[in-house]
Amino acid sequence: MVVCCHLELGQAQMQLKMEQPASTKTDWLTFPWSRHNKTNKVTYLAAGLHLKDEYSQVDISSFAGFESHPCRRVCQKGQTQSCYYQLVVHNYRRLGAECQRCQFDERACAGENCIYGDGISTPVMAVNRMVPGPAIELCENDTVVVDVLNYLSEPSTIHWHGVHMSRTPEMDGVAHVTQYPVQPGEVYRYEFQADRSGSLWYHSHEGWQRGFGVAGNLIVRQPHQANPHARLYDYDLVEHALMVQDIFYDNNIQQVRNILINGKGRNHLSQLPDQDPRHRYERLRVTPGYRYRMRVVLNGVFNCPVEFSIEQHKLLIISADGNDIEPVLADGFFLTAAERFDFVLEANQYAKNYWLRVRGYEQCQEQNLYQGAVLSYRGAARSELPLGSILERRQGRELDEPPTYINDFRFKLSINDSITLLRQANQTKETDVGTVSLRSVEPVPWPRYTKFLTHYSSLSMRQASNGEQLFQIDEISYNPPGISLLQGRHLYQDDGYFCNRSSLASQGRNCARELCECVHVIRLPAYRPIEMVVASYTDATHPIHLHGLTFRLVGQGVLGNLNDLRNIRQLDRQGRLSRLPDDYAAVAKDTVQVPGLGYVILRFISDNPGFWSYHCHIESHAVQGMTAVLKIGENYQIKSIPARVRC
Numbered sequence: 048m049v050v051c052c053h054l055e056l057g058q059a060q061m062q063l064k065m066e067q068p069a070s071t072k073t074d075w076l077t078f079p080w081s082r083h084n085k086t087n088k089v090t091y092l093a094a095g096l097h098l099k100d101e102y103s104q105v106d107i108s109s110f111a112g113f114e115s116h117p118c119r120r121v122c123q124k125g126q127t128q129s130c131y132y133q134l135v136v137h138n139y140r141r142l143g144a145e146c147q148r149c150q151f152d153e154r155a156c157a158g159e160n161c162i163y164g165d166g167i168s169t170p171v172m173a174v175n176r177m178v179p180g181p182a183i184e185l186c187e188n189d190t191v192v193v194d195v196l197n198y199l200s201e202p203s204t205i206h207w208h209g210v211h212m213s214r215t216p217e218m219d220g221v222a223h224v225t226q227y228p229v230q231p232g233e234v235y236r237y238e239f240q241a242d243r244s245g246s247l248w249y250h251s252h253e254g255w256q257r258g259f260g261v262a263g264n265l266i267v268r269q270p271h272q273a274n275p276h277a278r279l280y281d282y283d284l285v286e287h288a289l290m291v292q293d294i295f296y297d298n299n300i301q302q303v304r305n306i307l308i309n310g311k312g313r314n315h316l317s318q319l320p321d322q323d324p325r326h327r328y329e330r331l332r333v334t335p336g337y338r339y340r341m342r343v344v345l346n347g348v349f350n351c352p353v354e355f356s357i358e359q360h361k362l363l364i365i366s367a368d369g370n371d372i373e374p375v376l377a378d379g380f381f382l383t384a385a386e387r388f389d390f391v392l393e394a395n396q397y398a399k400n401y402w403l404r405v406r407g408y409e410q411c412q413e414q415n416l417y418q419g420a421v422l423s424y425r426g427a428a429r430s431e432l433p434l435g436s437i438l439e440r441r442q443g444r445e446l447d448e449p450p451t452y453i454n455d456f457r458f459k460l461s462i463n464d465s466i467t468l469l470r471q472a473n474q475t476k477e478t479d480v481g482t483v484s485l486r487s488v489e490p491v492p493w494p495r496y497t498k499f500l501t502h503y504s505s506l507s508m509r510q511a512s513n514g515e516q517l518f519q520i521d522e523i524s525y526n527p528p529g530i531s532l533l534q535g536r537h538l539y540q541d542d543g544y545f546c547n548r549s550s551l552a553s554q555g556r557n558c559a560r561e562l563c564e565c566v567h568v569i570r571l572p573a574y575r576p577i578e579m580v581v582a583s584y585t586d587a588t589h590p591i592h593l594h595g596l597t598f599r600l601v602g603q604g605v606l607g608n609l610n611d612l613r614n615i616r617q618l619d620r621q622g623r624l625s626r627l628p629d630d631y632a633a634v635a636k637d638t639v640q641v642p643g644l645g646y647v648i649l650r651f652i653s654d655n656p657g658f659w660s661y662h663c664h665i666e667s668h669a670v671q672g673m674t675a676v677l678k679i680g681e682n683y684q685i686k687s688i689p690a691r692v693r694c
């Protein structure tokens with residue numbers, strides 16, 4: 048079988064109908080999404096294709112969701128499948144020309160492939176005419192084959208967020224790190240094994256495409272016997288997987304304008320009350336007496352953490368970033384960009400409609416943004432909305448007791464504290480629980496007293512001489528390389544091609560004083576216990592994501608001043624950073640919030656040699672330099688990939 052193919056559309060055996068170029072103007076300009084426009088080279092004309100920016104000219108009618116895909120099944124032990132998908136990534140419009148009847152009749156929207164959204168017409172980037180894109184449902188260890196057809200007018204890649212890619216490091220979907228970007232008009236085949244279970248997701252890893260809508264759920268289930276939480280719920284339905292997204296209008300990526308839940312929600316430009324029937328909300332249907340597994344991912348591009356809760360209901364939280372935890376009964380949780388929580392909702396309240404509530408903070412709070420969806424009990428009026436406004440707290444359970452949240456955002460309140468905070472649920476009177484105190488159902492995969500190789504890392508901001516605000520890891524702003532690091536690694540000398548804190552120091556560069564901008568690659572040995580202490584020099588929080596790895600979160604706190612953070616290595620030697628006890632089953636995650644003027648401590652075994660992106664998941668921060676690459680292992684330990692140079 049072909050491991051990786053890179054076909055031009057014209058050669059592909061696809062039912063695609065390309066029409067002649069139009070002379071009509073479109074509002075799709077070439078935007079400087081990336082600071083490094085060399086990746087935005089348009090080559091499709093050379094390939095003899097004339098792609099349309101105007102999506103209506105392109106016949107994509109044969110592409111749809113995967114509701115009846117054969118891989119969507121009850122998972123059985125030992126029965127894995129090969130699962131094929133086509134994802135067409137294309138320009139589209141919220142409330143576009145196809146929305147003839149949908150504007151007046153909600154039932155017509157699906158048939159017209161109309162994205163109604165919040166009722167504001169604005170350009171989006173869709174997957175198979177959907178925003179968010181269609182959910183992919185699989186069983187653990189299935190082989191996934193996805194052809195991505197790039198109908199955008201700019202290059203794209205798809206990252207499979209949470210998949211370890213342990214056998215296929217070249218399928219991780221990061222341009223110029225693990226692959227070359229998929230040019231407009233090209234098809235790119237991703238082929239990998241679903242090497243773990245859980246609530247994962249896929250999204251574009253290029254520019255602002257994720258913010259325009261190129262993202263979807265990737266749900267990997269386990270056989271009943273292997274699922275430690277199988278007895279806690281009766282149903283695990285894809286329609287209860289929620290993607291929460293902060294959005295902008297037109298192409299103004301500077302300003303967050305709304306938060307949508309599965310692409311829907313109230314229109315904040317209108318003065319209509321929340322319960323006005325002209326708003327369109329996502330509806331989750333439940334039957335009284337049953338327990339439902341629900342999944343939430345925040346596809347956030349702004350600095351907009353959200354608080355999630357459901358009116359009159361407790362949530363039994365069972366999974367963080369797709370990793371099973373000891374269940375925590377809470378009133379809700381906070382999410383930062385790219386984090387996920389799964390919970391069990393027991394439909395044990397009076398059968399009516401309830402608000403599912405999402406409240407935005409930071410940039411979203413400045414705009415007073417929040418959103419609702421409807422938890423609709425069988426027997427309640429199907430088209431009616433809950434009474435009252437979305438965020439209103441009502442009599443009964445909600446006012447009787449102080450609420451409990453899984454909440455890392457609480458650090459925001461502690462910014463001026465000069466003490467290290469490491470709160471465990473049983474050591475504090477506060478009802479909120481920090482992510483660091485969650486417990487995995489799996490013990491940590493290393494014995495007590497394991498000696499970890501500690502890498503100290505920092506997150507910071509810097510003003511460039513032209514006034515541009517740059518973001519940094521280890522005081523270096525990332526420049527993408529020309530040769531893809533993984534594919535072309537035999538074509539360059541690491542020391543000449545990469546930079547990192549120690550290589551720059553050996554050249555006499557002082558990145559605390561001068562601007563350092565280069566191909567930032569941090570080298571870590573393979574098959575070793577590794578610890579990363581990541582300190583934030585800014586008072587903003589940063590959700591950092593590691594590709595290719597699941598780490599255990601063993602420390603998280605606020606130091607409160609820059610001086611301490613700059614000397615965090617010394618502070619750590621003095622024992623001033625708290626870590627969980629060695630035998631604590633620390634929570635497993637792939638994305639975590641580094642508190643403002645605070646730190647996190649992550650541990651993992653570096654058993655996945657390759658080039659793995661390490662970056663902030665706030666899009667503007669990542670694009671402006673808060674990105675690096677972890678090179679795990681030496682070249683001989685990394686899987687051989689045929690070298691192909693296209694730069």
Ligand SMILES: [Cu+2]
Nearest residue numbers: 589663665668
């Ligand atoms: Cu950030």
